[in-house]
Amino acid sequence: MKYKNFEIHRISWVTAIFLVSTLLVTFIALPLYIIKTPSEAIHWPFQLSLFFFYVIATGLSITLGYHRLFSHISFKAKWPVKLFTLLFGAASFENSVLDWASDHRDHHKFVDKENDPYDISKGFFYAHMGWLIFKLRPPRRHDNVKDLEKDPLVMWQHKYVQWIAMFMSFVLPAVIGGVYGGATTALGAFLIAGVARIVIVQHSTFLINSICHTMGKRPYSTRSSARDSALVAFLTFGEGYHNFHHTFQHDYRNGVKPWQFDPTKWTIWLLSKFKLVDSLRRVPQHKIVLAELMEGQSQIEDHLSTWVSRLPESTRKLKEDTLRSIQEISEELAQYCKELQTSTKERIQVSQTSLQEWRKTVAQTLKTLEELRGQCWVPELEKA
Numbered sequence: 275m276k277y278k279n280f281e282i283h284r285i286s287w288v289t290a291i292f293l294v295s296t297l298l299v300t301f302i303a304l305p306l307y308i309i310k311t312p313s314e315a316i317h318w319p320f321q322l323s324l325f326f327f328y329v330i331a332t333g334l335s336i337t338l339g340y341h342r343l344f345s346h347i348s349f350k351a352k353w354p355v356k357l358f359t360l361l362f363g364a365a366s367f368e369n370s371v372l373d374w375a376s377d378h379r380d381h382h383k384f385v386d387k388e389n390d391p392y393d394i395s396k397g398f399f400y401a402h403m404g405w406l407i408f409k410l411r412p413p414r415r416h417d418n419v420k421d422l423e424k425d426p427l428v429m430w431q432h433k434y435v436q437w438i439a440m441f442m443s444f445v446l447p448a449v450i451g452g453v454y455g456g457a458t459t460a461l462g463a464f465l466i467a468g469v470a471r472i473v474i475v476q477h478s479t480f481l482i483n484s485i486c487h488t489m490g491k492r493p494y495s496t497r498s499s500a501r502d503s504a505l506v507a508f509l510t511f512g513e514g515y516h517n518f519h520h521t522f523q524h525d526y527r528n529g530v531k532p533w534q535f536d537p538t539k540w541t542i543w544l545l546s547k548f549k550l551v552d553s554l555r556r557v558p559q560h561k562i563v564l565a566e567l568m569e570g571q572s573q574i575e576d577h578l579s580t581w582v583s584r585l586p587e588s589t590r591k592l593k594e595d596t597l598r599s600i601q602e603i604s605e606e607l608a609q610y611c612k613e614l615q616t617s618t619k620e621r622i623q624v625s626q627t628s629l630q631e632w633r634k635t636v637a638q639t640l641k642t643l644e645e646l647r648g649q650c651w652v653p654e655l656e657k658a
């Protein structure tokens with residue numbers, strides 16, 4: 275972990291105590307409550323329903339509201355959607371949307387550099403949650419969220435965010451629990467739908483800044499550390515396709531392929547059918563495939579210019595035919611990408627079939643190169 279310029283007075287004590295105490299309550303107080311309380315007094319079906327409702331409501335408020343709506347304006351929403359995501363977004367204890375969006379817009383603008391609030395080059399833990407505890411940066415100036423400052427609902431949430439968060443996150447579940455089954459059920463609702471849910475939703479969100487900038491594939495661009503992770507997508511309502519998101523940040527979809535798990539995208543689409551949201555922004559399909567092809571082409575080039583060119587003659591001859599055909603594919607692909615770029619500029623319709631075929635060829639070529647690399651492994655190559 276690299277904590278440059280670390281000084282004790284830079285610790286944000288309130289945040290640090292909150293993050294640690296919610297963890298302690300979840301892993302010590304909650305198990306004690308479960309052990310000591312007769313299960314009929316806990317009312318498990320009620321507790322689990324309330325817990326899952328809260329996980330979905332607060333989780334989606336962050337992904338759909340804080341992230342895709344307010345930070346990226348990837349669609350427009352009517353006030354009920356805004357109000358819901360502001361109330362339940364506050365309940366996730368991830369700051370006001372104004373602060374969140376300001377940090378997040380800086381993250382996209384300065385990704386992997388000093389001014390990136392959750393810069394992964396400062397270490398996995400720093401990107402995950404260290405950045406919240408150690409104030410290494412100057413205070414936020416909100417100069418990148420002037421548009422949000424014009425929204426009265428956003429400003430109301432910003433002003434009262436701590437009160438809204440306390441009420442929505444702790445008081446409301448406890449009151450619902452109390453009405454349902456008395457004091458013991460109220461305590462259970464406070465611990466399960468309140469505290470434990472905060473820990474789960476917060477750390478799932480944090481994984482996007484840590485895991486999705488460390489592990490996974492980069493099919494659209496290697497310009498930043500952002501990566502696609504199906505596992506994180508599963509835990510974060512679809513936010514794990516982070517390489518796509520960093521490449522096309524204004525698209526309301528993160529999992530752009532039909533088989534990718536992106537419940538946030540499905541919810542936005544569904545809300546649009548009820549006219550609660552509109553103006554959904556989508557990057558044209560051919561631009562997405564072009565990005566994939568160009569990235570694939572540059573990865574093939576990389577392979578060819580680094581380890582393939584340094585293979586010992588004996589190994590090289592063995593694979594000559596395969597390498598020759600890969601070289602040819604790479605040259606053809608470069609040509610195709612050039613033509614595609616021209617047709618995109620001139621708005622010429624490109625056949626979807628040929629795009630898909632190229633996509634398959636690139637995937638196959640990269641797979642062959644990886645296999646060849648495995649077969650031809652020699653220690654000198656690893657060192658270089």
Ligand SMILES: [Zn+2]
Pocket residue numbers: 381482483487500516520
């Ligand atoms: Zn990111």
Ligand SMILES: [Zn+2]
Pocket residue numbers: 341345346378382519523
């Ligand atoms: Zn984003």
